[in-house]
Amino acid sequence: MSDSTFKGYKGKALSVLKNFDAPVWSDVELITNNGTYKGLILPRSETADDLHIVLKMPIGYNIGIAAEKITDIKINGRKEAHYKIPEKEFPYDEGKPRVKLFGTGGTIASRLDYRTGAVIPAFSPGELYGSVPELADYCNLETEKLYGVFSENMGPEQWIGTAKAIGEEIEKGVEGIVIGHGTDVMHHTAAVLSFMIQNSPVPIVMVGSQRSSDRPSSDAALNLIHAVKTAAESDIAEVLVCMFGPTSDEYGLLHRGTRVRKMHSSYRSTFRTLGDIPIAKVDRDSISPLREDYKKRRKDNNVIINPVFEEKVCIVYYYPNMQPDIIDALVDNGYKGIVIAGTGLGHVNKPVYPALKRAQEKGVAVYMTVQTLWGYVQMYVYETGREMLQLGVVPCANMLPEVAYVKLGWALGQTNNLEKVKEIMLTPVNGEITEREPSNGYLIYQGGLPEVEEFIGKYKK
Amino acid sequence: MTQKDYAEVGFKSGLEIHQQLLTEKKLFCRCPAGKYSDQYDAEILRHMRPTLSELGEYDGTALMEFKTKKNITYHIKRETVCTYEMDDTPPFLINDEALDIALGIGMLYGCNTVDELHIARKQYLDGSIPTGFQRTAIFALDGAIPYKNRMIDIVQMSIEEDSCREVSDIGHNRVYLTDRLGMPLIETVTAPQMKVPIEVAEVADICAALVRSTQWVRRGMGAAREDVNVSVEGGTRIEIKGVPKIPAIPLLTYNEAMRQWNLLRLRDELHHRGITENTFKSKVQDISKLLKNPKYTPIKDAVENNLSIKCIVLKEFKDLLHWQTQTNTYFSKEISDRVRVIACLTTLPNIIHSDSKGETLTSSEWTKIRKAVGADWYDTLVVVWGSNEDTEMAAKEIIIRAKEATVGIPSETRQAFWDGTNGFERILPGADRMYPDTDLPPKKITDEHLEKIKLKLPEKFWEREKWYKELHVPEDCIRELSISKFAKLFEKVVKEWKVNPVLASVVIIQYPKRLKKKGLPINLIDEQMLLDIFESLKDGLISKDGILTILEKAIGKGKFYPELLPKPILKDELDKVIAKAKEAVNSITLIDDDNYVQLLIGNIMDEFRIQIDGGELTELIKN
Known part of the structure; x- marks a missing residue:
């Protein structure tokens, strides 16, 4: 046996x-x-x-x-169980755009694996049509499973592979791309694809679910409907994250891939645009832009794919009493780039300075972001900041720490010349650094306040 | 109907009893349990989609509920609901307090406890739980309770989270309150071993007494809810949900048996007419533009509002929609119910039909329709109106239900009504809606742990009742005392202090009721208060006639104090009182001299009830 x-x-x-x-x-x-x-x-x-x-x-x-x-x-x-998502042939409609769905391991339709208790995705167009028939209202769907990994296992190899696959599809004239992805590191992938795929003529929409699709109240189907609608119909030719706006089944938000972050471990409405506002709202019937300054869809297929990544890059989350040996260890282990998530405007304590100096001498690229997530690095305000600048630490303006991490890996993948790396890092590709932060780019309403409670009572959460 | 009649139709009934457990917190999160309020701070909106079961099947109920396409709104109050109930946070580990109560009750039912608890998800796509499933687990199996001279089997017991309370359900919009959601409850399922309706109620009473005897369950409105399963020979198991109270059970089960029997007769009539599942014929036609100026209001409104109107022809069904199923209820109601629930046409009437005896369309209008749809005089016409989508769904369901009549009784969950009849709620769900909960690990239940719980269990109440009967405890005290929280105290005062059991039972059960009628807060009566009073009685500090007064005073103070006791009366004093009373009574002219002693005693007891026992005083006066 x-x-x-x-x-x-x-x-x-x-x-x-x-x-x-x-x-x-x-x-x-x-x-x-x-x-x-x-x-x-x-x-x-x-x-x-x-x-x-x-x-x-x-x-x-x-x-x-x-x-x-x-x-x-x-x-x-x-009596052995045979799982089968009811499969129906995805109907072809000449008048509808061609959309390609890439699978990387997120759950859209799924069944259960007993050994691990995990949910195994089902994925073919027929299976998807069987569980989310609404998709056929928007497009002719094709699917391709690139990877079958959990979100947290996505890494450089998958990023590069995904970018190349998307490039090939665009060359072939696809009218929209959807990427099914686990949610944990969706914002890392969204950022890195924003850098690796430039000048895309079509929408590239990342989507996942916070409640697996084996649950009746899952957000998977509606997220997928929103994403497919966006890929098929929207004129936003950028890398986007499409996930629930509120926790209610109402609408999704389209977030720019370089400014989005997962902000709650389990809420449906976990993805938020930080330091700016999302690009648009999407529901079953319409896509409503919230701003106009996005890259528009084009008819050509002149996409630029730049799929490189240096793996010896890391993020260091600063905490009080951090010892310099942390940085030393990274340098000794051959790391080429370090992104620091510093406190406040971008600070670390003095005892770390010698280690930073050593990193500079060894040619390691060190960049500063803020662990407050909102706001800019500003290293001139305090003496300590200025000292760090002299140690070669480069401030990343309002780039999110995870975005700075993937961008540094991408930059170091292109060149070892630290001046060039700096130029790449500080030249925004698509909103990862913005010149200004609008006042509604930072909104974390404080529960308990009467005016906030009034607002919550008025709109579905 | 007599017992013999029920045996002839093959009546069988079983119970599913839901009982909320008295815990501080909910089952899978740390929200407070048992705090109800209609107020709310926020709303969320959800939709439900069916998913595959563990064995790769879709459940029939789930598909039905998906067809209904409801917008489900939840009312959220911060004090009672956290992000778990909203399905925005994974479950926390099961509430051990609740599980221990459940395990204890399972042992009282004589069940075997499972060795490892597996939490399952039971799909409910009606929205009554925001996740779309109820977390539930079987913890005990194969018990039995004594009833009359036989045993009723307990098939299984599960521990589960309670669902939302429905606020409204109109058209495609259903609204729920979430305060009750997630509270721990147990479901106890009996075998279908009750043979007449009254037995179902009596067994329900026993089950209710059993759980209450632990003092670990909630009481009051909605804390215990019975579902009743009924079938007759050749029929189908029908689950009647939401039985409001146990005394309603006999009429409900009688009516359901009647309904099934009538539906079986309807099937025979259909077969007699040559209509079977295979020969059944029907058709649907849009008649939106057919009727020009109908007088019948619902159709008039439908025409004026440009709604879709459809006619469903049931071939050779003449008069069968007027086939009686329950008291004042006809087969057409079965069809209307399906249209209401599945097609969301919730404004009644939602159908009219040509078998109706009431006033709907005029006969010329019916004739016009009959001609337009090409129906014969022996066909039944059903007319439904609403949005195009809803009427399409309605037409399908009407045909499904009519066709089911040729087979017999569809498996359904039905809703109990106050008048003892019932209506369709949903298709009876099957095993296909069960799914293992991957969010929580299995939980081991050890024999050592069960032994610890066993120590806290009360004696089985029916054992107590046997003993009370031997003691001649009054009939109206027996059941209540056997499940009372003072049952152990009763045993102590009777066995150790030799208090008269009749007196003790009356004091424990009847006195509080009397005082409640006077508006006293009898919830202040606790074990210590009663012990103190019985001790005073044992020590001769009060008379048995004085107990009620002392209890009343103790409630007034919130606690028993020795100061509440009267000063004992001395012999001299008593002589004086008797002399004074005699004087008073002597001054009255008595019609009947035999009343003299009684009057005298009454006179004295008015003042000294607490101190002197009536019987002793009589002796004293007679001597």
């Missing part, structure tokens, strides 16, 4: 199942000291203990039975 015969079981539980020759998916009666239980033996999560056997009862509930209490197992048959 192969390993999958007793999927996930080990130790005591495995030996009991083997003893009674009862593999997973057996329809059984488990006879124990306490009584008899009828049901289907399910695979067990590999992280669970080795003492229990999981039984799916005929009414659909699962229960765990202690293996040591089992005195006999009667096998009445076998």
Whole structure:
């Protein structure tokens, strides 16, 4: 018998199942000291203990039975689960634009993996049409699975691969791109793609979900509808993140890829544009721009793909009492670039200075951002800032720390000349540094205040 | 109907009892439990989509509910709801206080406890839970409780989070309050072993008494809710939800049995007419432009508002929509219900039909329709109006329901009404709506832990009742005492202090009721107060006739104080009082001399009820 015969079981539980020759998916009666239980033996999560056997009862509930209490197992048959998202052919409509959906591992439609308890995405156009038929209202959809990784496992290899794949599609004349992506590092990918893919003639829309699509109240379907509509119909030819505006099923926001950040570990409305306002609102029926200064859709396919990345780059999040050996260790380990998320206007404490000086001498590019996330680095206000400037630390204006990180990796991927790197870093590609911060670019309303409560009471959250 | 009649139709009924647990906090988050308010601070809007079950199937109910396309609005009050209930934060670990209560009650039901708790998601696409599923887990199986001279089996028990309270459901918009959402409750499922309606209520009473005997469950409106499953021979298991109170059960189950029996007769009639699932014929036609100036208001409004009007022809159904199903209720109601719930046409009437005895369209209008749609005189016409989308859905559902009549009784969840009838709520969900909850790990339940809970369990109330009967405790005190929080105190004062059991039961059960009628806050009565009073009785400091007065005084002070006791009366003093009373009574001319002693005692007791026992005083006077 192969390993999958007793999927996930080990130790005591495995030996009991083997003893009674009862593999997973057996329809059984488990006879124990306490009584008899009828049901289907399910695979067990590999992280669970080795003492229990999981039984799916005929009414659909699962229960765990202690293996040591089992005195006999009667096998009445076998019923293996076959997951299949209902598949229907995605209808072709000559009048609709061609949109390409790239999958990197986010969940759009999905099923469950018992071993890990994880959700496995289903992805073909037919499967997607089966679960979100509304998509056919907007476009002719094609899909391609680039990767099957969790968000946190996305890295340079996937960024480069994705950028190249998008470039090829644009060359072929696609009218919009959607990228399904896990949400944890979606803003890293959005930023790096903003740098690697320039002058795109079509929208490149990143989308994911905060509630997996195996849940009835998932935001996956609506996010996907919004993203596909944006890719098919909008005139915004930029890298965008398309996720819920409010937590309600009302509308999505289209965020510029270089100014967006995940701000809550679990809310649906977790993505926010920082230090600026989003580009547009999108719902099932319309796309409403909130500003006009975005790059417009074009008919040509003159895209520039610059897919490079230096991996020896890192972010250092400063904290009081940080010791210089942190920086020293990075330098000694061959890091070529360091982005510091400093306090306030961009500060670290004095004891770190010698390490910064050493980094400068070793030719390491050191850039300063702010851990306040909102606001500019300003290193002239205080003496300490000026001293750091002399140590070669380059202020990144109002670039977000994660954006500065991926940009530095991209810049160092192009050249080792620190002057050129500096030029690349400080020349905005698409809004990662802005000349001015509008007053509504910083809004974190304080709950509890009467006027805020009044506002919340008036609009759906 | 007699017991024999019920046996003939093959009546079978079982219960699903939902009972809220008395915990401080909710089941999967740390919000306070049991704080209700209609006020709210914010709203959120959600829609629900069906998802695949663990075995890769879509659940029928889920698909039905998806068809309804509801906008679901939740009212949120900050004090009672956090981001967990809003489905914006993953669950916290299960509330151990709630789980321990559940496990304890499971043991009282004589169930086997599972060794490992697996939390499942049970899909509810009606929106009653913002996640679209209820977190629920089976913790106990295979118990039994004594009823009459037999045992009723307990099939399974689950612990789950409570759902929202519905505020309104009009058209495509449904509104819920979220205060109750997430409160811990247990569901207890009995086997369908009740053979007549009254038995269902009696078993429900036993289950209610059992859980209350722990003092670990919530009381009051909505804290305990029964679903009743009913079937007759050849019928289908029908679940009636939202039974308001146990005394309503017999009429509800009777009516449901009646409905099923009538639907089976309807099926026979259809077969008699040669209409089966295979030969069933129907058609739909748009008649929006057909009627020019209808007088019947709903249709007149529909024409004026340019709504879509559709006619559904049910071939050879003549008179069958007027087939009686329940008291004053006809088969047309089954169809109207489906249209209301699934097509969201919630303004009634939502259909009219040619079998109707009431005034709707004129006969010439019906004839006009009949001609236009090419129907024969023995066909039934059903007319529905609304938006194009909704009427299309309605037409489909009307045909589905009419066709189901040829098969028998569709599996449904039905809603209990106050008049004892019931209406369609949704298709009965199956096992396909269960999904394991990947957010929470399984939880091990050890035998050692169960032993600890066992120590805190009360004695089974039916065992107590047996003993009370032997003690001749008054009939109207037995059940209440057996589940009372003072049941242990009763045992102590009767066994150790030799207090008369009849007196003790009356003091514990009846006295508080009397004082409540006088408007006293009887919730102030606690174990210590009663113990102090019984101790005073045991020590001869008060008479049994004085207990009520002392209890009243103690409630007034919030606690029993020795100062509340009267000074004991001395022999001299008593002689003087008797002499004085005699003087008073002697001054009255008595019609009947036999009343003399009674009058005398009454006179004395008015003043010294607390100190002197009536019986002793009689002895004293007679001597």
